[in-house]
Amino acid sequence: MSQKPFVSAQEVAERAGVSRSAVSRTFTPGASVSPETRRRVVEAAEALGYHVNHLARGLMLNESGIVCLIVSDMGTPYRSSLIRAVTQQLQDAGKIAMLVNTDRSDGSVDLALRQAIRYRADASIILSGMPDKSITQLCLKNGQRLVLINRDDDQEGPLRINLDDAAAAGRLVTAFLRAGCRRLAFANSEAGTPSLMAREHGFVTAAKTMGVEVVVERYGSTGYESGRVLAQRLLTLSERPDAVFCATDLIACGFMDAARHQFSISIPDQLCVAGFDDIEQAAWSSYQLTTFGQPVEAIAREAVTWLGRDDAEDPSARNHSVRLNADLVWRSSIRGG
Amino acid sequence: MSQKPFVSAQEVAERAGVSRSAVSRTFTPGASVSPETRRRVVEAAEALGYHVNHLARGLMLNESGIVCLIVSDMGTPYRSSLIRAVTQQLQDAGKIAMLVNTDRSDGSVDLALRQAIRYRADASIILSGMPDKSITQLCLKNGQRLVLINRDDDQEGPLRINLDDAAAAGRLVTAFLRAGCRRLAFANSEAGTPSLMAREHGFVTAAKTMGVEVVVERYGSTGYESGRVLAQRLLTLSERPDAVFCATDLIACGFMDAARHQFSISIPDQLCVAGFDDIEQAAWSSYQLTTFGQPVEAIAREAVTWLGRDDAEDPSARNHSVRLNADLVWRSSIRGG
DNA sequence: TTGTAAGCGTTATCAA
DNA sequence: TTGATAACGCTTACAA
DSSP: OOSOOOOOHHHHHHHHTSOHHHHHHHTSTTOOOOHHHHHHHHHHHHHHTOOOOHHHHHHHHTOOOEEEEEESOTTSHHHHHHHHHHHHHHHHTTOEEEEEEOOOOSSHHHHHHHHHHHTTOSEEEEOSOOOOHHHHHHHHHTTOEEEEESOOOOOSSSEEEEEOHHHHHHHHHHHHHHTTOOSEEEEEOSOOOHHHHHHHHHHHHHHHHTTOOEEEEEOSSSSHHHHHHHHHHHTTSSSOOSEEEESSHHHHHHHHHHHHHTTOOOTTTTOEEEEEEOOGGGGSTTTOOEEEEOOHHHHHHHHHHHHHSOTTTOGGGGSEEEEEOOEEEOOTTSSOO | OOSOOOOOHHHHHHHHTSOHHHHHHHTSTTOOOOHHHHHHHHHHHHHHTOOOOHHHHHHHHTOOOEEEEEESOTTSHHHHHHHHHHHHHHHHTTOEEEEEEOOOOSSHHHHHHHHHHHTTOSEEEEOSOOOOHHHHHHHHHTTOEEEEESOOOOOSSSEEEEEOHHHHHHHHHHHHHHTTOOSEEEEEOSOOOHHHHHHHHHHHHHHHHTTOOEEEEEOSSSSHHHHHHHHHHHTTSSSOOSEEEESSHHHHHHHHHHHHHTTOOOTTTTOEEEEEEOOGGGGSTTTOOEEEEOOHHHHHHHHHHHHHSOTTTOGGGGSEEEEEOOEEEOOTTSSOO
């Protein structure tokens, strides 16, 4: 069994008493084969446990059916939920996901990516906010279609799926003001990815429009610990903020925990807090965080349907950009509502 | 470019002025090729952007380098951290991960798995607790090596990686008793996977040995919401527990939140809580949960190194079982420590 | 050390 | 509708 565990179309053909092309046609959608032949082939295939070899198939068709998911921080709630959604929808579309972790930045990223290229993935979906241009170039150069999620890239070719980060952030200013807040703050990471910066910029300019200044603080990654540090900095200001918009939910959770447990601040009475992503934890009763929901299912759907379109018959598909809305999920970390 | 984006060994050979076998040998570890030839080949390959086609290579060698990760609930903190660890280590070992989501149980699991089989994955790693025997059979029958994580399966062939769930759970009884707790409870999910049941059983029997009864309650999935429901049930008992061991950290978080916010119970003063997995949230200051750490890196290492071993030269590798320790991570959800 | 040639399991083309 | 045949890009005897 370790010697030859796999059944080939040849063997199926022999058992069914037909040619191997008949077998191939049976498993090729839209090929012409008589009901009788098909029946016999299917029967033989079933009995032998035959599975079409996609390695060989991909070689022939120059189309592997493999889609490469390039992602950093995949242990993170938002990232992992996006991976889940995309993987599921790819499966539903008859494709399969390959996973490439880009956590380490020391060239091993490049190595892993080349590894994926060797498998002739039809496409790559870049879920990470990593602003590394060489990655996208490498994918494109190898004939892969490319989907960039939350990356404000203006290159030609890839599908770009973005959120209305800035607009969403702007809407939040109104909510804060309506709650009676006057001293607004923005707690950001230093990562500087386009979507993070768009949230900051959208928030700050909208506030300015309404005649309110915003204190902006940036620190570290987009995780929980950064939120704690940012709280240290913002909550010790002489003019302490009464409303803070955190660039991610994880930052918001860290911020809230520090505010409550270290500064004994009551939320939302003394401080209103909002986040972004709507991770599962945002709904936990310790946080009840008002936040913007990432439409992960919609993002996945856009990506997968675009990949399903044949770019030969649809030239517009070669260069496409989609903007989705992040809806505000109201919970009790902001007064009123 | 959309026509023929990939460079073949043939083209590299022509440019380097050698035969295509020379090219192949250059990229085959341990093949004999002169330094001069190698240099010219590498140079040409570099210039052309050549990448060995692993589809074709896998076809020849009957070894794809693909490892299939079969997993449900991959958006969950513990699952996603395990996926991250395994994916990274596979990359380091020169292999690549394929991701199969088994969330939907309605035959689409089977479909997705067959999809993976078609790619002739060398191995499958089952990360999910899904006790579906047909899946393991299907993998084995198709000549894949198999790794079962946290599945108490006694089949021959696969590598089985398990934790000392029962022993760990037993140790916790001592900790609870030392904290002065007398009314012990176990909050479990209804999922009934081997590791969950081992935790329950280990806890209950260890307590019995020490002359203490345990109230066991089971409900729903292994998630946060189940914890809330379990809290409703256990904290309304006439003899209210003063210590509860939750089968997973997510259950523990839900339990703690309900205990505090609905029952105004102070932790750890009035109630000691412990969990299992050591997810990131367990360290958050709202929880500070004492819990057992899943050794995800060690699990991943065991799996990947086993896959790297050639089973032909190491017959014992065909049937191997590993038991790892879950270490108790002390935080402040239990008195003392 | 090198090149030639066969074969891996497919699908597409083309007669029959 | 069917079967033979030629690719696809690779590795590996085998011969030079």
